[in-house]
Amino acid sequence: MKWPNPSQISARSLRVWQRNFSIYRQNWKISFLPPLLEPLLYILAFGVGLAVMVGELEYGGEKLSYTTFIAPALVSVAIMHNAFFETTYNSFVRMYYQKTFDALLATPLNLEEVILGEMLWAATKSVIAATLMTCVISLCGFFSFPGALLLIPLALLGGLFFAALGMICTALARGIEMFNLPIFLGITPMFLFSGTFFPLQNLPGWAQTLAQFLPLTHLVTLARGCSLHVWSGELWFSLLYLLVATLLLMPLAIALMVRRIVV
Amino acid sequence: MAILKVESLRKKYGSLTAVDGISFRVQTGECFGLLGPNGAGKTTAIRMLYGYTLRDAGQLEMFGLDIDKSLREIKRRIGICQQEDSLDPDLTVRDNLVGYARYFAIPRQEAERRADELLGFFALQSRAKDKIMVLSGGLKRRLMLARALVNQPELLILDEPTTGLDPQSRQLLWQKLAELKKQGLTILLTTHYMEEAERLCDRLVIVDHGRILIEGKPAALVQERVGHTVIEVADPDQTLRDFLARESCRVEDLGSRLLVYLDEGDELFLKLTREVRAEGCMLRPAGLEDLFLKLTGRELRE
Ligand SMILES: Nc1ncnc2c1ncn2[C@@H]1O[C@H](COP(=O)(O)OP(=O)(O)OP(=O)(O)O)[C@@H](O)[C@H]1O
Ligand SMILES: [Mg+2]
Numbered sequence A: 001m002k003w004p005n006p007s008q009i010s011a012r013s014l015r016v017w018q019r020n021f022s023i024y025r026q027n028w029k030i031s032f033l034p035p036l037l038e039p040l041l042y043i044l045a046f047g048v049g050l051a052v053m054v055g056e057l058e059y060g061g062e063k064l065s066y067t068t069f070i071a072p073a074l075v076s077v078a079i080m081h082n083a084f085f086e087t088t089y090n091s092f093v094r095m096y097y098q099k100t101f102d103a104l105l106a107t108p109l110n111l112e113e114v115i116l117g118e119m120l121w122a123a124t125k126s127v128i129a130a131t132l133m134t135c136v137i138s139l140c141g142f143f144s145f146p147g148a149l150l151l152i153p154l155a156l157l158g159g160l161f162f163a164a165l166g167m168i169c170t171a172l173a174r175g176i177e178m179f180n181l182p183i184f185l186g187i188t189p190m191f192l193f194s195g196t197f198f199p200l201q202n203l204p205g206w207a208q209t210l211a212q213f214l215p216l217t218h219l220v221t222l223a224r225g226c227s228l229h230v231w232s233g234e235l236w237f238s239l240l241y242l243l244v245a246t247l248l249l250m251p252l253a254i255a256l257m258v259r260r261i262v263v
Numbered sequence B: 001m002a003i004l005k006v007e008s009l010r011k012k013y014g015s016l017t018a019v020d021g022i023s024f025r026v027q028t029g030e031c032f033g034l035l036g037p038n039g040a041g042k043t044t045a046i047r048m049l050y051g052y053t054l055r056d057a058g059q060l061e062m063f064g065l066d067i068d069k070s071l072r073e074i075k076r077r078i079g080i081c082q083q084e085d086s087l088d089p090d091l092t093v094r095d096n097l098v099g100y101a102r103y104f105a106i107p108r109q110e111a112e113r114r115a116d117e118l119l120g121f122f123a124l125q126s127r128a129k130d131k132i133m134v135l136s137g138g139l140k141r142r143l144m145l146a147r148a149l150v151n152q153p154e155l156l157i158l159d160e161p162t163t164g165l166d167p168q169s170r171q172l173l174w175q176k177l178a179e180l181k182k183q184g185l186t187i188l189l190t191t192h193y194m195e196e197a198e199r200l201c202d203r204l205v206i207v208d209h210g211r212i213l214i215e216g217k218p219a220a221l222v223q224e225r226v227g228h229t230v231i232e233v234a235d236p237d238q239t240l241r242d243f244l245a246r247e248s249c250r251v252e253d254l255g256s257r258l259l260v261y262l263d264e265g266d267e268l269f270l271k272l273t274r275e276v277r278a279e280g281c282m283l284r285p286a287g288l289e290d291l292f293l294k295l296t297g298r299e300l301r302e
Helices: A013-026 A030-054 A067-097 A100-105 A111-139 A146-173 A176-193 A205-211 A213-229 A232-259 B043-047 B067-077 B091-104 B108-119 B137-148 B167-182 B194-200 B218-225 B238-248 B267-275 B288-298
Strands: A056-060 A062-065 B002-013 B016-027 B031-035 B057-062 B078-081 B155-159 B188-192 B203-208 B211-216 B228-236 B250-253 B257-262 B282-283
Touching: A013 A030, A013 A111, A013 B091, A030 A067, A056 A067, A062 A067, A067 A100, A067 A111, A067 A146, A067 A176, A067 A213, A100 A111, A111 A232, A146 A176, A146 A232, A176 A213, A205 B250, B002 B043, B002 B188, B016 B031, B016 B043, B016 B057, B016 B188, B016 B203, B016 B211, B031 B043, B031 B194, B043 B057, B043 B091, B043 B155, B043 B188, B057 B067, B067 B078, B078 B137, B078 B211, B091 B108, B091 B137, B108 B137, B137 B155, B137 B167, B167 B188, B167 B194, B188 B194, B194 B211, B194 B218, B194 B288, B203 B218, B203 B288, B211 B218, B211 B288, B218 B288, B228 B267, B238 B250, B238 B257, B238 B267, B257 B267, B267 B282
Parallel strands: B031 B188, B031 B203, B078 B155, B155 B188
Antiparallel strands: A056 A062, B002 B016, B002 B057, B203 B211, B228 B257, B228 B282, B250 B257
């Protein structure tokens, strides 16, 4: 396996981003609907239906309504889903069925730039979704400002992380149906057990330790801390985790894709 | 001057040697053909030219530049039309061209100008706003070719440009390629249509099992290796076989068909039709297909 060299990467990556963006723009009305409606559905289902049974809960020394507690997690999950599904299903279709990468490799672009461009685009989708959701949730009055604005750079970081994770799955998947595996074994458990819908303290000790290894746990911790102004030193650790993991996974994703495509 | 130099190019996939040490040169302004049956290694060779496939050994040089050192610069100056369609199904016909130009850092206005010009050249204007999905195979091929020209390449590389096309589309593409050649474009083309190679190629190589079997000008190669004309005999009987055995000529016996290769003249044909039988006998000029089959055999591939 050959690790990408920074000198191989140029601003041409943005051309790949631009391609995906211009196609996204064609259907932006449809693309905008899920991030706008999803939080409302969750808030309705959990906030109205479930919150009455749960009541208030304690988080980081603050008393929060259940709906307030899950609101930042909804944004975090959207960051994960948008990036991960873009670099798995969508990138796979472009690579395998549409031969888009074939076409791109016949131009001055190299594969490293193509893959980076794909990941940048996937992270951009996370940023768009997170921004729209933040607007909706803020209008419902659940977020505190200016902290909630940090969700935007956070969406970029989390988006890049999950984009790289998805791209690694794409590099290893033989067929498109293989993605069920990482989704069933990774994405869905993370969706449920990363302190998203209940505080991690409710879990047995060993499960709490396990949850600390899940990237979504740290994304949720950061999102909750920022958007609800629940500051603690723990946030720095989560930030460090995501930064380091992203810096490792992105070159790994590129290297694995090069190994897969250039034979 | 050689625009492309290929030297001992080699590629193995596991135990299968797809390209087994091929060397050739393409001169500026010529159309060079890479002919070979299915699985001969044509696409593998082409893919190594733009770094899509890594070569195991050999040297590649284009425009006097080494591919390992100047791949980007080389890719900026070549146009590639791959065997498989790689058009962007999410974009319209015109946007496929304009969008592709972006990868070559061609400014938007210039890209649009070129796109319109190419749409005109390939008679695609009326389809400019259509999505790729609704295009027929022939239209897609034309668009692939147009896209390969959007960066105004000095060398055009075409991998089976007319496979799967009807005669009308094929004729149109041939005519367009001939025009481009006239304008001075250098073309490297793979095909297994002999008519295509005869019409377009100044020089060619025939490749099989990753090796070059022969190189030269198509007409001269046919003349030299096959002959001038061919008599085809359907359903030959013993009398006919005996007759031919007495004549000094090269006969290929395919069972239900006989091929007789003649170096010059048609006396033998006249004698045959007069003395033995005329029915089912045909005289035709020798062609590249005869040479191709002679060199690569008649068994089915892949
Ligand atoms: N990625 C690959 N992995 C393994 N084997 C391959 C790969 N690509 C090509 N081959 C094999 O290499 C040989 C040459 O294939 P190639 O596609 O270059 O042939 P071709 O001359 O282009 O044939 P065709 O006329 O059918 O397009 C074939 O036997 C093919 O199966
Ligand atoms: Mg081929």
